[in-house]
Amino acid sequence: MTEIKENNVCQTGEWVTENRFRRSWAKLKRNKAALVGGVLILVYVLSAFFAPVLFPGNPSAPNLINSLETPTFKDPLGTDELGRSILGRIIYGSRISLLIAVGVVSVGIILGIPLGLVSGYYGGKIDFGIQRVTDTMLAFPGFLLALALVAVLGVGLKNTVISIGISMVPMYIRLVRGCVLSVREEDYVEAARAVGTRDVIILFRHILPNVMVPITVQTSLSMGMAILFAAGLGFLGIGVQPPTPEWGTMLGSARSYLFHAPHVATFPGIAIFLAVLSFNLLGDGLRDALDPRFKI
Amino acid sequence: MHNYLIKRLLSTIPVLIGISLLLFFMLRMLPGDPAQVLAGQMATPQEIENIRHQLGLDRPVYEQYAIYMSRLVRLDLGRSARTQNPVIDEIWARLPNTLLLAVVAITLACLFGIPAGILSAVRPYSWIDYLVTISALFGMSMPVFWLGLMLVVLFAVILQWLPAGGTGSWQHVILPSVTLASFVVAFIARMTRSTMLETLSQDFTTTARSKGLTETVVILKHALKNALIPIITVVGLQFGFLLGGAVLTETVFAWPGLGRLLYDSISARDYPMIQGTILIFGLLYIFVNLVVDLIYAFVDPRIRYD
Amino acid sequence: MSAHTKPLLEIKDLHTRFHTLDGAVKAVDGIDFEVYPGETLGLVGESGCGKSVTALSILQLLPCPPAEIQGRIFFEGKNLLDLGKEEVRKIRGNDISMIFQEPMTSLNPVLRIGEQISEAAKIHKDMTRREAWRWAVEMLRMVQIPGPGSRSRQYPHKFSGGMRQRAMIAMALSCNPRLILADEPTTALDVTIQAQIMTLLQGLKDDFKTAIVLITHDLGVIAEMASRVVVMYAGKVVEEAPIKELFKDPRHPYTQGLLGSIPVIGRKERTGRRLQEIPGIVPGPLETPLGCRFHPRCHKVINRCCDQEPPMIQLAEHRRVSCWLEA
Numbered sequence: 001m002t003e004i005k006e007n008n009v010c011q012t013g014e015w016v017t018e019n020r021f022r023r024s025w026a027k028l029k030r031n032k033a034a035l036v037g038g039v040l041i042l043v044y045v046l047s048a049f050f051a052p053v054l055f056p057g058n059p060s061a062p063n064l065i066n067s068l069e070t071p072t073f074k075d076p077l078g079t080d081e082l083g084r085s086i087l088g089r090i091i092y093g094s095r096i097s098l099l100i101a102v103g104v105v106s107v108g109i110i111l112g113i114p115l116g117l118v119s120g121y122y123g124g125k126i127d128f129g130i131q132r133v134t135d136t137m138l139a140f141p142g143f144l145l146a147l148a149l150v151a152v153l154g155v156g157l158k159n160t161v162i163s164i165g166i167s168m169v170p171m172y173i174r175l176v177r178g179c180v181l182s183v184r185e186e187d188y189v190e191a192a193r194a195v196g197t198r199d200v201i202i203l204f205r206h207i208l209p210n211v212m213v214p215i216t217v218q219t220s221l222s223m224g225m226a227i228l229f230a231a232g233l234g235f236l237g238i239g240v241q242p243p244t245p246e247w248g249t250m251l252g253s254a255r256s257y258l259f260h261a262p263h264v265a266t267f268p269g270i271a272i273f274l275a276v277l278s279f280n281l282l283g284d285g286l287r288d289a290l291d292p293r294f295k296i
Numbered sequence: 297m298h299n300y301l302i303k304r305l306l307s308t309i310p311v312l313i314g315i316s317l318l319l320f321f322m323l324r325m326l327p328g329d330p331a332q333v334l335a336g337q338m339a340t341p342q343e344i345e346n347i348r349h350q351l352g353l354d355r356p357v358y359e360q361y362a363i364y365m366s367r368l369v370r371l372d373l374g375r376s377a378r379t380q381n382p383v384i385d386e387i388w389a390r391l392p393n394t395l396l397l398a399v400v401a402i403t404l405a406c407l408f409g410i411p412a413g414i415l416s417a418v419r420p421y422s423w424i425d426y427l428v429t430i431s432a433l434f435g436m437s438m439p440v441f442w443l444g445l446m447l448v449v450l451f452a453v454i455l456q457w458l459p460a461g462g463t464g465s466w467q468h469v470i471l472p473s474v475t476l477a478s479f480v481v482a483f484i485a486r487m488t489r490s491t492m493l494e495t496l497s498q499d500f501t502t503t504a505r506s507k508g509l510t511e512t513v514v515i516l517k518h519a520l521k522n523a524l525i526p527i528i529t530v531v532g533l534q535f536g537f538l539l540g541g542a543v544l545t546e547t548v549f550a551w552p553g554l555g556r557l558l559y560d561s562i563s564a565r566d567y568p569m570i571q572g573t574i575l576i577f578g579l580l581y582i583f584v585n586l587v588v589d590l591i592y593a594f595v596d597p598r599i600r601y602d
Numbered sequence: 603m604s605a606h607t608k609p610l611l612e613i614k615d616l617h618t619r620f621h622t623l624d625g626a627v628k629a630v631d632g633i634d635f636e637v638y639p640g641e642t643l644g645l646v647g648e649s650g651c652g653k654s655v656t657a658l659s660i661l662q663l664l665p666c667p668p669a670e671i672q673g674r675i676f677f678e679g680k681n682l683l684d685l686g687k688e689e690v691r692k693i694r695g696n697d698i699s700m701i702f703q704e705p706m707t708s709l710n711p712v713l714r715i716g717e718q719i720s721e722a723a724k725i726h727k728d729m730t731r732r733e734a735w736r737w738a739v740e741m742l743r744m745v746q747i748p749g750p751g752s753r754s755r756q757y758p759h760k761f762s763g764g765m766r767q768r769a770m771i772a773m774a775l776s777c778n779p780r781l782i783l784a785d786e787p788t789t790a791l792d793v794t795i796q797a798q799i800m801t802l803l804q805g806l807k808d809d810f811k812t813a814i815v816l817i818t819h820d821l822g823v824i825a826e827m828a829s830r831v832v833v834m835y836a837g838k839v840v841e842e843a844p845i846k847e848l849f850k851d852p853r854h855p856y857t858q859g860l861l862g863s864i865p866v867i868g869r870k871e872r873t874g875r876r877l878q879e880i881p882g883i884v885p886g887p888l889e890t891p892l893g894c895r896f897h898p899r900c901h902k903v904i905n906r907c908c909d910q911e912p913p914m915i916q917l918a919e920h921r922r923v924s925c926w927l928e929a
Contacts (some may be wrong), residue, residue, distance in 0.1 A: 027623075135307075136314030137576050143540030148574050152322050152564055228439055232544050235441050236559055252440060255548075261450045269442030277437035284433075499707040502663055506702075506774065507695035507722040521712045597712055597757040 027289040034285020038084055040278035044106065048095040055088035060243035068261045077267045081257055086264065089245035090271045096226050097248045097275060100161055104226035105219050107165025112172025113215070115202055119173065120180025129175065137170040146229055150238050157246075160239045164229045179211045182251055217287040224279030231272050247272045297593055297600050304589050308582060317579050319571050320364055326567070333567050334377060373572035378564050383572035386557060391576070392555035393463065397545070398538045400469060401476035406531060409481040413488020417496060418515055428485055435482030440541045444475040444548035461550035472549040478542050480534045487530045491523040498522075525596050532588030536581050609636035609676075610781055610813050611660070611698075616673035618652070618659045620887075627887040629655040631837035632673075637781065637813050644828030644845070645817045646860070650839040650884050653817045657783040660698060662690055666857070677781070695722040699774040703786040705766035709758040716744075716754030719773045726777045741772035744809075746801060760905075764795035771803060775810055782807075785817045800826055821864055825849065830920060833857050836885055836895040839914070841923045853923040855900045894926065902927060 028034055047054060061081035077086040119130040137145060149163035183189060183206065192202050216236040231248025233239030235255075240246035242253060247268040254264035326333055331348035338348070350355055354361075367373075373383035416428040451471060452460035458469050495501065496519050504518045505511075542555035550556070554573055561569035593599045618630040630652040639644050645653045658664050659671050660682065675682040677698065682690065699722075702708040710718060719741055720734035729737065735754070742750035746767040758766060767787060774782050787803065788796040804827055807814055816828055824831055824845070831848045833841040835854065841854040852858045862878035870876055882899040883890055891898050897907040904926060912926045 105560050132310045132314060135311050136318060139311050139315055139582050140574070141536030141538075141540035141577070141581060143537075143543070144574065144577055146545065147540075147558070147562070148322065148570075151567075151570050152325050193586050224437065228437075232441060235439075235544065236547065237563075237564055248439070248441075251439075251445070255445065258445060258449065259453055262453070265442070265445050265449075269439060269446065272439050272442060273434075273437055276439075277433065280433055485689065499702060499704055500710040502658075502774075503608075503702055503708045503770075504710065506661055506665055506700040506719075508691045508693065508726060509695075509721060510691065510725075518713070519711050522710070525712075595712075599757045601757060601760070 009129055014245075024289045030287055031285040031288060033281045034289070037089040037103060037278040037281025037283075037285060040201050040274060041282060042250045042274055043099060044094045044278070045152045047091050048098050051091050051095055053223060055085070055091050057088070059084060059088040059092045068257060068264065070261075071262055077263075077264045079255065080264050081261075086250075086267050090247065091267060093247045093250065093268070093271065094275070095243040096157070096240060096244060097230065097272075100157070100164070100230045100240075100246075101223035101226045102281075103161035104165040104168060104230075105222050107162065108168035108172045108222060109215070109219070111166075113176055113211070115169075116176025117180055117207065117211070120177035121184060121199070121203060121207065125240055126178075131177075134170040134173050138174075142167050142225075143229055146233065147238075150233060155238050155241055157244065160230050160233055164233075167229075168226070171222075172215070172218070175214055176211050179214055180207055183207050183210045213290045217283055217290065220283035220286055224276040224283070227272060227275050227279070291296070300593050300599050301590065304586065304593075311582060312417050312579075316365060316368055316576065317361075319575055320361060323571060325555050333565075334374065334500070339377075339527060351418045354585060357491060367375065368575075373575065374568040376561075376563070376566055376569045378566040378569065383568050386569065387554065387561060387576050389583060390552055390554050390557050393551060394539075394542050394546070394555060396469070397476055397542060397551065398535065399554060400473040401538055402535060403533065404477040405481040406482050408477075409484030410488050410527065412481075412485045412491055413519065414515065416485070417490040417492035419522055420493065425489075428489065430439070432482040432489075435478045436486075438478060440475060441544040441548050443478055444471070444545055447471050447475060448548070461548075465551060468549075472498045472551050475548070476538055476545045479541060480537055483534055483537070484531060488527055491526050492519060495519040495523045528588055528592055528595065532585050539577050539581060559598055606637055609678075610678065611637040611815075612674075613656070614674040614676070616656065616659060616671070617669045617676065618655050618664070619672075620668050621670065621867065622668065623747055625890060628837055628890070629887065630659065632902050633834065633837070633839045635832045635839060635842060637815055639780065640811050640813055641830065642666070642814045642816055642828045644824040644831040645710040645815055645834065646819065646821065646824055647834035648819055648884050650836075650887070651834040653834050654785050655813045655832075657700065657815065657817055660783060661694055661698060663700075670779070694725070695774075695779070696726040696777045697779055698781045698783065699777070699779040700783040701767075701770050701774045701785065701787045705763055705770055705772050706790070708770060709761075709766055711758055714755055714757055714768050715761070719754070719769065719776055722773065732761050735744075737776065738772070741776050742769070742808065744775075745772045747772075763791050764799065767791060767795075767799055768802065771799075771806065775806060775812070778813060781813045781815070783815050783817070786819070787816075787837055788823060789818065789820070796823070803827070812822050821860060831862070836890060838895060839924065840896065841925075843921050847921065853928060855902050855927075856896050856898075859899075859901075876909070894924075 061084065063079070065083060065200055067079060068081055068082040069075060069079045069083075075085045075087065077090065080086055080089070115130055119127045140148065145167040146278045149166055149217055150159060153159040153163055189202060189206055194205060230239055230246065231251070234246045234248030234250075234256075235252040237249075240249050250268040251265055251272075254268070257264055323333065329342050329344075331353050332339065334347050353360065371384050373387075375381065376383055376386060379386070412428045412432075416425045419425055448460050448471065451458040458471055458599065459465075460471075462468060480524060492515075496515070501514060501519055504514045509518075539555075543558055544555070545551065546553045546555035547559050553577065558573040558577075560566075561573060612634075613636070614634045616630055616633050617628065620627045620629060630880050633652075633656065635645075637645070645656065647653050649874050655664070659669075659673055662671065662682070664671065671683060673683065676694070682693070682821075683868055685693075686708075709715070716735055716738045719738035720729075720731070723729050723737050724731065724734040727734075739750045739754050742754055747765060747768055753761075756781075758769075758817075761769060767790075785804070788799050791799060800823060803814070814827075816824065816826060830844050831842065832839055833848075833854065835856050839849070841852070841857050843852075848857065848862065852861055859878065859880035863880065880899050885895065885898075893909045894900070894907040894912050897903045900907065906926045912924050912929065914922050914924045915928045916922045917928070
C-alpha cells in the first residue's frame with residue numbers, strides 16, 4: 001500500500017511566511033522597472049554618501065567670475081548665477097533630498113502607524129475622534145497643507161521636513177486603519193481573541209505584519225512625493241533656504257535667468273525628476289511583487 | 297439615496313468646523329502678538345490696538361472663537377495686512393482665474409487620460425500599454441513647476457509660439473493648463489488602467505462575453521460603466537492636486553489667480569490673506585468632493601435605488 | 603438515445619494548459635466525451651478536477667495567453683477551435699450558452715436585469731430594443747419571477763440569490779440555444795432554493811429541448827437530473843456511465859469512493875459500513891502523481907498503477923472506465 005502523501009503547503013505559519021518573502025523577492029527581481037528604480041536610488045544614495053569625494057570643496061561657495069557658464073569640461077553641467085558648479089550642487093543636493101525623504105516618511109510612519117492601529121482596532125470614540133481630525137487635514141490638498149504649516153512654522157530644512165511629514169500623516173492613518181479594519185475581521189484574529197491573547201500581542205503579531213505590506217509600497221511612493229513637495233516649497237522660496245543646495249530652491253533662484261541661461265533651470269529639475277521616478281518605479285514594483293491585491 | 301445624500305452633507309459639517317478651528321489656532325500659534333500679525337508690519341501702535349479691539353483679541357478664547365465664527369459665516373475674512381482691502385474682495389477677483397485653469401486642466405486630463413487608460417487595459421503588455429504606462433510614470437514624477445519652466449523655454453523662448461505668462465487670450469491659457477494637467481493626466485490614466493483591468497477580470501465580464509457580445513460592447517458598456525465609479529472619485533481627488541499645483545503653476549506663468557495670491561501673501565507675511573486664501577482653497581476642495589460624491593450616487597444604481 | 607443519433611457536441615482529446623510563472627499547469631489533460639441533443643450530461647468531480655475549465659474551453663472564454671487550448675471540439679460537426687473570433691462570437695449565447703456558479707457576481711451591477719437578458723436576443727436574433735425587452739420580460743415570466751415587468755427594470759442588487767440565478771437561466775435560454783453549459787448552477791444557493799432551481803431547469807429544458815452539460819460536485823443533483831455521467835479527476839476522465847449504472851455499479855475506485863461518502867441515514871444499521879472517506883486530497887496542479895493520478899488515494903491500488911497510466915477501457919456503449927483493475 002503506497003503512503004499517503006501529506007500536503008506540505010500549510011505546515012506551520014512561519015514556513016508559509018518565509019515562502020512568501022522569497023517569492024516576493026524573486027518577483028521583485030524579475031521586474032525590470034523596479035530594478036531600474038532601485039539602481040537609480042542606489043546611485044543617488046551613493047552620490048550622497050560620497051559627495052565630498054566626488055566633488056571636493058564647498059558647493060555653495062560663490063565664484064562670481066564663472067557665473068552662468070554653459071556646460072564645459074570643467075563644469076559638466078555648467079555654473080549657476082553665483083558661479084557655483086551645478087553638478088556639484090546637484091550631488092550635494094541629493095543629500096538634502098534623501099534626508100528630506102527619509103525624514104518625512106519617518107514622521108508619517110511614527111505618527112501614522114500607531115494612530116491608525118489604535119483607530120482601526122479599538123473603534124468607537126477614539127476612532128471617531130481620530131477620523132474627524134484626519135478628515136479635516138484631508139480637506140486640504142497635500143501640498144497646500146504643507147504650505148499652511150510652513151506659513152506657521154517658518155522656513156528652513158527642519159520645518160520643511162516637519163510640515164511635509166505632518167501633511168502625510170493622514171494618508172498613513174487612513175492606510176493603516178483600512179488594513180486593520182479588514183484584518184480585524186479575519187478568523188485568525190478572532191481565534192486569537194477567543195483564547196485570551198492580549199490586544200497588544202494581537203496588534204503586533206497578527207495585524208502589524210499585514211499592515212507592513214501596503215505601508216512599504218506607500219513609503220516608496222511617499223518618498224518621491226516628499227521630494228516633489230520639498231522642491232515645490234523650495235522653488236517658492238519657503239522651503240530649504242539658499243545657499244543650501246536643495247534642487248527646488250536652485251530652480252527657484254534660476255527662474256530669473258531662465259531666458260538667457262536655461263541650463264541652470266534644466267539640470268536640477270532633471271535631478272528631481274529622476275529621483276522621484278526611481279521611487280515611483282520601485283514603489284510600483286514593490287506593489288506588484290508583494291501583493292497585487294493591496295492596491296492603493 | 298436620500299439617506300446617502302443627507303449623511304454625506306452632514307459629514308461635511310465636522311470638517312468645516314475642523315477647518316475653522318485649524319485656521320483659528322494657526323494664527324495664534326505664530327510667534328508674537330496676533331493683533332500685530334494681523335495688522336501687518338507697517339501698522340502703528342494705534343492701528344494694532346484698533347485691530348485688537350475690533351477682533352476681540354483682548355477677550356477670552358471662546359469668545360474670540362465665537363466672534364471669529366460669526367464673521368466667518370458672513371465671509372468677512374478681515375482685511376489684507378498688505379493692501380488694507382477686504383480679503384474677500386481680493387479673493388473674489390482672482391478666484392475665476394484659478395477656476396478657469398483648473399477646469400481646463402481637468403478636462404484635458406480626462407479627455408486624454410481616460411481613453412489612454414482604457415486602451416492600455418484592453419491591450420496589456422502591448423506597445424500602447426508600455427507607452428501609456430511609461431508616459432504616466434514620467435508625468436507623475438515631474439515637478440510641475442519645472443515642467444512649466446521647460447515648456448516656457450521651449451514654446452516661448454525657442455519656438456516663440458506661445459506667450460510666457462500673463463493673461464489675455466486663449467493662447468495664454470494653454471501652457472499653464474497643460475502644465476497643470478500633466479500630473480493629473482498621469483494619475484487618471486493609471487487609475488483608469490488598473491480599474492479597467494480589475495473590472496475586465498470580474499465574473500460579469502465573462503458572462504457578457506458568453507452571451508456573444510462584441511468586445512467593444514463588453515469593454516465600453518459592461519466594463520467601463522463599472523470602472524467609471526472609482527474613476528470619478530479619483531478625478532475629484534485630483535482636483536485637489538490641481539489646487540495645490542495652482543500655487544506653483546500660477547507663480548511660474550504669472551497667472552493672476554488664487555495660487556499666486558497665496559504665494560504673494562506668504563512672502564509678504566500677510567496673515568489675514570493667507571488665512572483667507574487657505575480657507576477658500578479648503579472650501580473649494582470640500583465642495584468638489586461633495587459634488588463628486590453626489591455624481592457617484594447618481595451613477596451607481598446600488599446607491600441610487602436604495 | 604440510440605447509437606444512430608449524431609452527437610451535438612463532441613470533445614476529442616482536449617488539453618487546456620495555463621502558462622504561469624511556476625510552469626505550465628495542465629488543467630485539462632486529454633479528455634473526450636459527447637453530448638447528444640436534448641440530453642442532460644452530468645460532469646462530476648471535486649474542485650480542481652478541470653470541469654469548469656472544460657466548459658470555459660468550449661466557449662473559448664479563457665484569456666489566451668496564459669491559457670492554451672488544444673484538441674478538437676465539434677459542435678454540430680464544426681470544430682469550434684478552428685473558427686475565427688467572429689464565428690465563435692455568433693455561437694456564444696446563441697447556439698451554446700452558459701450559466702455560471704456565482705449569481706452574485708456574474709450579473710453586471712450597473713445594468714438593469716431586462717437589459718442584460720435582452721442583449722443576446724438583440725444581437726443574435728436581430729430584434730429591436732423594444733422587442734428584445736418584451737422578450738426578456740417573457741423569459742422572466744418563464745423562470746417564474748413574479749411581476750416580471752417591473753422586475754425587468756430593476757438592478758441586480760435588488761434580487762435575491764435564487765432570483766438572480768433564475769435571471770441567469772433566463773439569459774441563457776433567451777436565444778433558444780441547443781446546448782447549455784451549467785457550471786455549478788446551484789452550489790452557491792441555499793438548499794431549498796437549489797431544489798427549486800433544479801426543478802425549474804428540468805422543466806425548461808423539456809420545453810426548450812436543450813441539451814445540458816451539468817457540471818457539479820453534488821451527486822444528489824446529478825441523480826435528479828442527469829441521464830448520463832462523466833466522472834473527472836485531476837484533469838482526466840476516469841469513468842463514464844448511464845446514471846443508473848453509475849449508482850448501482852461504479853467501477854472506478856474514485857467513483858466508488860464518491861458514492862460511498864454520501865451520508866445515508868440508516869446505512870450503518872443496514873450494511874454495517876460507516877461513512878467512507880477518500881484519504882488524502884486532490885493533487886495540486888503542479889503535483890500530478892505518476893502513473894494513475896488517483897493511485898496515492900486508492901484503496902485498491904496495485905503495483906502497475908504507480909508508474910503506468912491506465913488506458914480507457916470500453917465496457918459497453920457509453921460505458922467506460924480508466925483503471926488497471928478493469929484491464
